[in-house]
Amino acid sequence: MTLDRRTVGFNFLAEPELPAPQVSEEQAEQILREHFGLRAHARSLGSQQDRNFIVTSADTTIAGVLKIANPAFNATELDAQDLAAELIAAAEPELRVAVPLPNVAGEKCTALTGLVQGTAYVRLLRYLPGGTLIQSGYLSPTAVAGLGEVAGRVSRALARFTHPGLDRILQWDLRYGADVVSELISHVRDDARRTAIETAAQQAWSRIAPLADDLPRQAVHLDLTDANVVVSPDRRRAHADGIIDFGDLTDSWAVTELAITASCVLGHGGSDPASVLPAIRAFNDIRPLSASEAQALWPLLVLRTAVLIVSGAQQAALDPDNDYITEQSDGEWRMFTEATSVPIDVMTAVIMADLGLTRVADPVEVTRSLVDSASVTTLDLSTTSDVYDDGRWLTNDVEDDLARAAVVDGADLVVTVHGQPRLSRAPKLSQDSPAVVPTGIDVWPATATHLLAPWDGEVVDASSDAVTFRGDGYDLTLSGVRSPASGSVPAGGSLAEAPAGQWTRVCVRPIGAPVPPAFTTAEFAPGWLALTRDPRELLGLTAVELPSSADLLSRRDASFAQVQEHYYRMPPQIERGWRNYLLSTSGRCYLDMVNNVTVLGHAHPRVADTAARQLRKLNTNSRFNYEAVVEFSERLAATLPAPLDTVFLVNSGSEASDLAIRLATAATGRRDVVAVREAYHGWTYGTDAVSTSIADNPNALATRPDWVHTVESPNSFRGKYRDVDALRYGAEAVRQIEALIADGRAPAAFICESVYGNAGGMALPDGYLQQVYAAVRAGGGLAISDEVQVGYGRLGEWFWGFEQQDAVPDIVSIAKSTGNGYPLGAVITSREVADRFSSQGYFFSSTGGSPLSCAIGITVLDVLAEENLRQNASRVGAHLKSGLHALQHRHPIIGTVHGFGLYLGVEMVRNTDTLEPATEETAAICDRMLELGVIIQPTGDHLNILKTKPPLCIDVEGADFYVDTLDRVLTEGF
Numbered sequence: 014m015t016l017d018r019r020t021v022g023f024n025f026l027a028e029p030e031l032p033a034p035q036v037s038e039e040q041a042e043q044i045l046r047e048h049f050g051l052r053a054h055a056r057s058l059g060s061q062q063d064r065n066f067i068v069t070s071a072d073t074t075i076a077g078v079l080k081i082a083n084p085a086f087n088a089t090e091l092d093a094q095d096l097a098a099e100l101i102a103a104a105e106p107e108l109r110v111a112v113p114l115p116n117v118a119g120e121k122c123t124a125l126t127g128l129v130q131g132t133a134y135v136r137l138l139r140y141l142p143g144g145t146l147i148q149s150g151y152l153s154p155t156a157v158a159g160l161g162e163v164a165g166r167v168s169r170a171l172a173r174f175t176h177p178g179l180d181r182i183l184q185w186d187l188r189y190g191a192d193v194v195s196e197l198i199s200h201v202r203d204d205a206r207r208t209a210i211e212t213a214a215q216q217a218w219s220r221i222a223p224l225a226d227d228l229p230r231q232a233v234h235l236d237l238t239d240a241n242v243v244v245s246p247d248r249r250r251a252h253a254d255g256i257i258d259f260g261d262l263t264d265s266w267a268v269t270e271l272a273i274t275a276s277c278v279l280g281h282g283g284s285d286p287a288s289v290l291p292a293i294r295a296f297n298d299i300r301p302l303s304a305s306e307a308q309a310l311w312p313l314l315v316l317r318t319a320v321l322i323v324s325g326a327q328q329a330a331l332d333p334d335n336d337y338i339t340e341q342s343d344g345e346w347r348m349f350t351e352a353t354s355v356p357i358d359v360m361t362a363v364i365m366a367d368l369g370l371t372r373v374a375d376p377v378e379v380t381r382s383l384v385d386s387a388s389v390t391t392l393d394l395s396t397t398s399d400v401y402d403d404g405r406w407l408t409n410d411v412e413d414d415l416a417r418a419a420v421v422d423g424a425d426l427v428v429t430v431h432g433q434p435r436l437s438r439a440p441k442l443s444q445d446s447p448a449v450v451p452t453g454i455d456v457w458p459a460t461a462t463h464l465l466a467p468w469d470g471e472v473v474d475a476s477s478d479a480v481t482f483r484g485d486g487y488d489l490t491l492s493g494v495r496s497p498a499s500g501s502v503p504a505g506g507s508l509a510e511a512p513a514g515q516w517t518r519v520c521v522r523p524i525g526a527p528v529p530p531a532f533t534t535a536e537f538a539p540g541w542l543a544l545t546r547d548p549r550e551l552l553g554l555t556a557v558e559l560p561s562s563a564d565l566l567s568r569r570d571a572s573f574a575q576v577q578e579h580y581y582r583m584p585p586q587i588e589r590g591w592r593n594y595l596l597s598t599s600g601r602c603y604l605d606m607v608n609n610v611t612v613l614g615h616a617h618p619r620v621a622d623t624a625a626r627q628l629r630k631l632n633t634n635s636r637f638n639y640e641a642v643v644e645f646s647e648r649l650a651a652t653l654p655a656p657l658d659t660v661f662l663v664n665s666g667s668e669a670s671d672l673a674i675r676l677a678t679a680a681t682g683r684r685d686v687v688a689v690r691e692a693y694h695g696w697t698y699g700t701d702a703v704s705t706s707i708a709d710n711p712n713a714l715a716t717r718p719d720w721v722h723t724v725e726s727p728n729s730f731r732g733k734y735r736d737v738d739a740l741r742y743g744a745e746a747v748r749q750i751e752a753l754i755a756d757g758r759a760p761a762a763f764i765c766e767s768v769y770g771n772a773g774g775m776a777l778p779d780g781y782l783q784q785v786y787a788a789v790r791a792g793g794g795l796a797i798s799d800e801v802q803v804g805y806g807r808l809g810e811w812f813w814g815f816e817q818q819d820a821v822p823d824i825v826s827i828a829k830s831t832g833n834g835y836p837l838g839a840v841i842t843s844r845e846v847a848d849r850f851s852s853q854g855y856f857f858s859s860t861g862g863s864p865l866s867c868a869i870g871i872t873v874l875d876v877l878a879e880e881n882l883r884q885n886a887s888r889v890g891a892h893l894k895s896g897l898h899a900l901q902h903r904h905p906i907i908g909t910v911h912g913f914g915l916y917l918g919v920e921m922v923r924n925t926d927t928l929e930p931a932t933e934e935t936a937a938i939c940d941r942m943l944e945l946g947v948i949i950q951p952t953g954d955h956l957n958i959l960k961t962k963p964p965l966c967i968d969v970e971g972a973d974f975y976v977d978t979l980d981r982v983l984t985e986g987f
Contacts, residue, residue: 773918
C-alpha cells in the first residue's frame, strides 16, 4: 500500500534527523524572566526531540513546564496542539490537561530567534502534580486499565477535531511505521537484533496493510504512554487522570492511540502480552473498536515497539549526551521482546475473544474417521474431575494410570478433551501461569491402531515419530506415532500407527496458522484455541462443552446476599484443594496462606474417609446415646489443664464464643462483659456485641450495648504503649475492671483472644492475661479465652494460646481447626460452671456433637498427633518468620512480623517512624501475590497486615515460595 506523503507540516521521511534544541538552564531562566515575568529556577527534563524544563518559583512551588519545540515544527502545528489540549480539557472535565499558559503579552506561544538555528517556539505549560508511571515497576491491572481509559477519553474528545497543523508525517505515526523502520534500521548495530526487528516489522505490516482502508482516521495524541499520562497526586491509588506533551499530535488511524498506549505496559516488570488487556477493555468501553481495528491492534503495537528501538538508536547517535534516550533503551527492548513473544495471529485472536468479537469456527468436515470403529472413553482431567484422589494429580504418570484403568474397564481408545485445563499438568508452586491448556487431544489405544487420513491430502512433514498431513484446508499433526506415511494419502489411507499403551497427540489447525505448543496458559488459550480445531471431530465425537466461570459472580450476586463478600475483586474459581494448595478451574495451583480452618490441609483423605464411613452408618443429634460424642469430649478435655473438664459441642466459633458468654453470665448472675478493642469474636448477637474491630464493623465501638465495656487494645507495635511500655496495658485494664467493680458493675467475664488474631497474630504483653484474669476473678467474674483461631497447635510450641501466657482461663471457646473445615466448635469449662447453666434451661445443638462431627473431630486430633503437625508448625513457622524478618531488612514497607509458629502477621507501613498503615498498598500486594500463585489476605483494623495462617502441613518449600514471592512483589512493584 502506498500512502500520500505530501504535507504542509513536518515530514520525518524527508527530514529524519531531529536533535533536541541545545538550550541551557540559564537560557531557559532568562526566557522565563523576559517573556513570562517569572524569576524562577529551570531544571532540564528528559525529551527525545524537544527541550523541556521544570519551572520552580522562589518558594519551591512548581510554576509549570517550559517547552522549547524542535525548530523543525512550525507555528501551525503548535497551534493545533494547544487547541487540542484545550478541547480535551473542556470535553473531558475529569481529565487534567497540560494546557498552555499565556506570556506577558497574553500569547500562548512565544516565537524566539537567535536561541537556536531557525525559530524556536516556546510555551509554558500547566504543571500537573502527581508524576507519571514511567518509573513504576509492575503495573497492576487497575493501573493498566487507567491508561486505556485516558486514551479512550482522549480519542473520544478528538474524534471531530480538525486543523491544518495535523497535516504532518511523524516517525511515531504508525501509518509510516514500516518506512521508519526501513529508514533507521541501520542504526541498530547488533546483527541479531536488527534481523529480529526487520522481521517483526514486515510481519506486522503484512497484517496491517489489508486492513488500512477500513481503519477510521482522526486527530490522535499519539503518545499517551506511561511517560505522558499523569496519575493523581495520591500515589497510593495511582489513578491516571492527566495528560501532557501534545508534541506528536497528528491525523492518523484512531486505533493507533490505543496501540501506543498499550505498548508501554510491556516495558514494565512482571508484564506479558496479556497484561495489556485491561487497557484495551477500558478503551473499548469508552470508544468501541471495530472488528478491523481489533484485528489491526496487535500488529500496530508490534510495529510501535520496532519504531521505538530504531528511533532510539538513531537519536542516540545524533545526541549521545542525552541521558533520557539511553535510559529508555532497555525498557524499549523489553517491550519489543514481549510484543513478539507470542505470534501476532495468536494475540489478535486473544484480543478478539476478550472483546467478544470471535466468530464460531465452522466444524471440520471429515471424509473418513481417524480410526476404525472403537469403544471410546473420554478422560476428564479437569480440576472438577472425580478421577483424582489422594493427591494423584501430583504424580507425573497420573494420566497414564488413568488411561490404563479405562482400558481395563473395556475402552478401546481413551481420549482427552481439547482446550480443557488439565490439573495433571499443574505444578505445585509456580509464579508463572502454568501451561495446562491443551491445543489438541491425546489418544491412548488399547492395541496398536492405524490412524487414517480423514480426507485426501499430502504429507508435508514427517520424522521418526511425527507426521503432518495437509488437506481440505487443514494441517493435521500426529505426534508419538510409528511408521509415518509420506507423499499423497487418500482419505482412509494409513497416516501412521499409534502404539498400544502410549499417548499419541493429535492437533488440527487451519493451513497457515502458527504451529501451537502442546499446552498453553489460560491467558493465551483463547488465541491458540481460535487457531486450532477440536480433533474429536475427526473421531466422530461431539465436542465437550467446557464450563464457563464468566457469569459465576453475577449469579452469586443475584442469589447470595452480597454482604457475604468474596476475596478479591476478580477471584479465580476454586473448586478443589489439597494439603496447603487451592486449585482453580483454569488449572492454576495456589499456595494457600490464609486457611487456618483446614488445620490438617485440604481434602485430607483420613477426614474424607471418616466422613463417608460415618454417613453410611449414622448421623443424628447428641440426645441419642452413641460412643463418638463421649470419646471426642474425653479426648478434647484431656488436652486442657484442670479444672477444664466439661465440654459443650456446637457448630462454629461464633456459636462457641456466644455460648461462653452465656455460660459466664449464667454462672455469675451478671450481665456486664469486658472485651478488648480491635478484636473479633463472631457474628451472633452476643459475639458481635463484644467484637470491636472496625475492619469487620466500622461502627463497632459506637454501637456497643451498655453491658459491653472495652479496654485498650494491647497493641505493642502501634498502640499507645509500645515495646517495653506495653506492660502498662495489663495494669490499665486491671484499673478499669476494678473501677467497674467499685461502681457496682462487676463483670461476668473478660473475653480475649490469647494471641491477638485480628492484629495479625500479635503476642499479648508478658503477663497480661495473668493480671487481667486475676482482676476479673477478684470481682467474682470468669475469664474466657477465645482460641478459635490460635488453638490446636498452630503456635507450635504451645497447643493452646493461653499456655504462651502461662495462664489458665475458666472457659475456652474453639472451632475452625476442630473439624478441619467441617462445622464443629466447642466450649470447654469446669463442671461447676457448666452445671450453673441449668438455670437457663437445657442446651442443645442439632448437629453440634452429632456422630459425624464427633467422628471428624476425633480424626483431626489423631492426625494432628500422627503427622506431628504441631512440631511442623514450630519448625516451618520459625523458618518462615526468619525469612520474613530478612525481607523486613530489605523492604521498609514491612514494619514488623507478628506471631508464633504458623500464626503470623506481616504488618505493612508507609513510614517506619510514624507507622502510618499501608492499607491500599497491602490490598495491592495481595492482588499481585494472587497473580503470582499465592493466596493471602489483609487483616487488622487498618487492613494493613498480611494474614499468614496456612494449613499446618505446609512445608519449607511452600514457606520459601511465599517469602520469595513477597520479595518479588516488593521489589518489582504492585
